[in-house]
Amino acid sequence: xxxIKKSDFPGMTNIxxxxxxxxxxxxxxxxxxxxxxxxxxxxxxxxxxxxxPRKTLELIREDYPxxxxxxxxxxxxxxxxxxxxxxxxxAFYDEIQPFQVSDHLCFTGLSNxxxxxxxxxxxxRENLIHLNDRIDQLQNYFGRTFAFENLSAYFDxxxxxMTEWDFISELARTTECDLLLDLNNIFVNSFNHKFNAxxxxxxIDFSKVAELHFAGYSNRDGFYFDTHSNPLYPELIxxxxxxxxxxxxxxxxxxxxEDIPAFDILEEQxxxxxxxxxxxxx
Amino acid sequence: xxxKDFNQIxxxxxxxxxxxxxxxxxxxxxxxxxxxxxxxxxxxxxYEARLTEALKNTYRGINAIIGDEDFFxxxxxxxxxxxxxxxxxxxxxxxxxxxLKDHQLSKDYIFLPELAFFEWNFREVFHQEQIPGLSPExxxxxxxxxxxMLRLCSSLRLLHFNFLITSLYALKDxxxxxxxxxxxxxxxxxxxxxxxxxxxxxxxxxxxxILKKLLAPASLQHCLQNAPATVxxxxxxxxxxxxxxxxxLLKLN
Numbered sequence: 001x002x003x004i005k006k007s008d009f010p011g012m013t014n015i016x017x018x019x020x021x022x023x024x025x026x027x028x029x030x031x032x033x034x035x036x037x038x039x040x041x042x043x044x045x046x047x048x049x050x051x052x053p054r055k056t057l058e059l060i061r062e063d064y065p066x067x068x069x070x071x072x073x074x075x076x077x078x079x080x081x082x083x084x085x086x087x088x089x090x091a092f093y094d095e096i097q098p099f100q101v102s103d104h105l106c107f108t109g110l111s112n113x114x115x116x117x118x119x120x121x122x123x124x125r126e127n128l129i130h131l132n133d134r135i136d137q138l139q140n141y142f143g144r145t146f147a148f149e150n151l152s153a154y155f156d157x158x159x160x161x162m163t164e165w166d167f168i169s170e171l172a173r174t175t176e177c178d179l180l181l182d183l184n185n186i187f188v189n190s191f192n193h194k195f196n197a198x199x200x201x202x203x204i205d206f207s208k209v210a211e212l213h214f215a216g217y218s219n220r221d222g223f224y225f226d227t228h229s230n231p232l233y234p235e236l237i238x239x240x241x242x243x244x245x246x247x248x249x250x251x252x253x254x255x256x257x258e259d260i261p262a263f264d265i266l267e268e269q270x271x272x273x274x275x276x277x278x279x280x281x282x
Numbered sequence: 283x284x285x286k287d288f289n290q291i292x293x294x295x296x297x298x299x300x301x302x303x304x305x306x307x308x309x310x311x312x313x314x315x316x317x318x319x320x321x322x323x324x325x326x327x328x329y330e331a332r333l334t335e336a337l338k339n340t341y342r343g344i345n346a347i348i349g350d351e352d353f354f355x356x357x358x359x360x361x362x363x364x365x366x367x368x369x370x371x372x373x374x375x376x377x378x379x380x381x382l383k384d385h386q387l388s389k390d391y392i393f394l395p396e397l398a399f400f401e402w403n404f405r406e407v408f409h410q411e412q413i414p415g416l417s418p419e420x421x422x423x424x425x426x427x428x429x430x431m432l433r434l435c436s437s438l439r440l441l442h443f444n445f446l447i448t449s450l451y452a453l454k455d456x457x458x459x460x461x462x463x464x465x466x467x468x469x470x471x472x473x474x475x476x477x478x479x480x481x482x483x484x485x486x487x488x489x490x491x492i493l494k495k496l497l498a499p500a501s502l503q504h505c506l507q508n509a510p511a512t513v514x515x516x517x518x519x520x521x522x523x524x525x526x527x528x529x530x531l532l533k534l535n
Contacts (some may be wrong), residue, residue, distance in 0.1 A: 044370040050411030052478035072369035078286035085369045110293050113365040116332050116374075117325060119292070121285055130285075155321035156311045159283075194314040223315045225324075 012037055012065045012099070016270040019255040020066075024263045025056045031063060035267035035274075038065040038099070040253050044072050047092035057096070065099045067211070067251070068092070069180075072114070073103035075134050075148065076121045079111050090142055100210060100251070102147040102180045105131070105168070120153035123160040123167035128174070135175045147178035147210040152185040152217075152226035156193060164189065165203035178210035181250075183239045188217050188224040197239055206247040214240070214273065215255040229258035232269045237276055244280040252277075283309050297365055299326045333361045336374040341401050346454035348391060356387055376402055393445040393465060400447045403439045403473060404480055410437035412475040416533055418526030424502050424533060431499040431534040437475040438530055440493055444468055448482050474530055481528075488513040489521045499534050 014037025020028070022045075028034075039060050046053050060066065072085065093101060109115035121127050139146060150168055162170070172179050181204065183197075190197040216230025232254070243250075254269040283305065291306050302322050310318035334357040338345050345353045360381050366374045379398035388394045415435050416424065424430040434440065441447075446465040453463070470490035472483045485493070488510045495505045506518070525531050 045372065048370065049409040051409040051475075053409075055478055076285075078289060082369065107289055109297075109366075110290065112367050113293050113297055114367060114369065115293060115296055115325070115329050116336075116366060116371045117296075117328055119289075119325070122288075127285055154316055154324045155313060155318060157288075158309055158311050160311075192313060192315045223324075 014038070014274075015249060015251045016274050017067065017251060017253045018266050018270060019253065019257070020057065020060060021257070021260055022053065023260040024266075025052065027263050029056055029059060031059070034263070035271055036064065038067060038251065040067040040069050040255075043068045043070040043089060043092065043101075046096075047088055061096060066096055067100040067102065067253070068096065068098040069149075070101075070103035071116075071118065072108055073138070074106070074108040075103060075138065076105065076119075076127065076131060077107040077110075077134075078130070081134075081137070082111065086138075086141060093142070093144075100147060101142070101144065102149060102178075102211065104151060105148045105171075106151050118151050120151055120155065120157075122157035123162040123164055124157075125161065128162075128167065128170060131171060132175050135171075135177050139176060145176060145178055145210075147180040149180040149182050149213065150185050152182075152188045154192060154223070163195075163200075163203075165200040169203050169205060172205060172208040177208075179204065179208050180211045180213060181209050181243075182213035182215075183236055183243070184213065184215040184217055184228075185226060187233075187235055187239060188226050191224045198242055201239070201242055201246070204246075206243075206250075209247065209250055212240075212243065212250050212252045213255060214252065214269070215257075227258050228255045231265070232272055237272070240273060240276055241280060244277060248277060248280060295322065296325045296329050298362070299330060330358070330361060332371060333357070333366065333374055336371045337378065339372070340375050340405050341378060341398060343397055343401050343451040343454045344394060347397070347450065348387060348394075352387060356382075356385065359385065378402065393443075393447065393450055396443045396445055396447055397450055400441065400443070400451060400471070403441060404451075407437055407439055407473055407475055407480045410475055412437050412477070413532070415529040415531045416526070417529060418523075420533070421502075421522065421526045421531065424531075428501050428503045431501055432496060432531045433499045433534065434493065434496050435474065435530050435532055439471075439473040440490065440497065441471040441473060442468070442490065443471065447471065448484060472524070472530075474528065476528065483524060485521070486517055488517050492518075492521060496531065 016036065017038035017040055018036040020039040020041045041057060046057050104118045106118040107121060108117060108119060150164065168179065186197050186200050214232060214236055215228040216233060217224045218227040218229055252273055254266060256266055288309055295302050295306060302319065307318050310321060312318050313321065334354065337357050337360065360378060364377055368374065379395045379402060382388050382395040382398050413435060424432060446467050446469050448469060448471060449463055450465055470485040470487055472485055474481055492505050492509050495508060
């Protein structure tokens, strides 16, 4: 399986990246120097357009490594893959040459009724076997490794027989996929489902973690909601310190998707994370 | 219950925003913070919010004219009858114009189906690649050669409305939307890609008729020879200046 590492991108000396969003096109089209070492895009927002999003991406790609993060693969679905979607995605990867490709460990709906949400499934043996099979099919078709992200989920199933972290660890062990560890999602779930986020992190084999995600959740009537609409919380900085004790060269991304602020506010977030890492290295 | 069966029921319940059947709730753990029922509602609310937001992004003109409250009602009606089958949420809403034809709101705002049609075309042109067509010099050369077959660029739309749609669309950027706009006139619109932006130009009926002939490949001489009898030299001059400077015609090999 083809693994593209950040060492394949000699320019990538800065492991801290930002999500590319249309709000910042006008600013980034001027090609300013930024605090970001790379950008991540939502693949579905770019792979079928030939308009401004694509043009801006092409410009960004000239200056930065790019990672492609999907939201519609629906890897945990029990329906057939949408092969037209996969074909277009493959052609897009060939053109953009991302250093990383990823999606989520979830299903997103049915082929005739896409909920456009990242939906959880039961953590049990049956689904583990199912996902193993789907990930194999997918990676064979693309000829490359995917990283899969852990979700924010607002319920668990009565027929789950494993914890989320045991399921993910087992999946990473039994397939050739990588993991994209979203620390915000772990934290949100740890609050909503009352577990210790460090237990999750302790269970993970960090040699399989290809990327870390950070974002700011919202407190909505007593539960935490994964809105990507706030700056970095201190609890996430603490979790990052905990991760750094295990591995410290994993590419880090900050995402902001609602009430998106000016670009310099996003840069602030990765500067904070960068300084946390610097302090850890000392 | 098998995961496959759960997925079917779950998607139906979330999309319809209906009460969850007992067999579905039985599969979901009551969490320490969210009960099974409340957790399900979180997904139902999120579904509605995401699709409504997608419609708002595409139909800013309609939203500005009818206001948030009516737009929310319209969105709910549309979402109830039009599930998404696309992988891209931004694709959602392509049938809104058709949906509006029989909608109660179109009785008060008679132009809504046409405005929706305009806005969807705007979105489509925005995502098209701009392939520059013939320069003014190239166009002049084609005028002299009856064998050169031309057609309109694919990133171009030729649209005919019964109302002044571009003026109605422009209301979204105006502070005072209460100004009375007399919109009950037909409008002929040329919509095309200009750099990364979308540009619209209002044409005369005669100009529109000439351009219509280029929807299928045709020579310029053919278009002019079959132009409406009432066309003026000024209309032709203006039209060809636009087509040349904006490079909107492609020559077929």
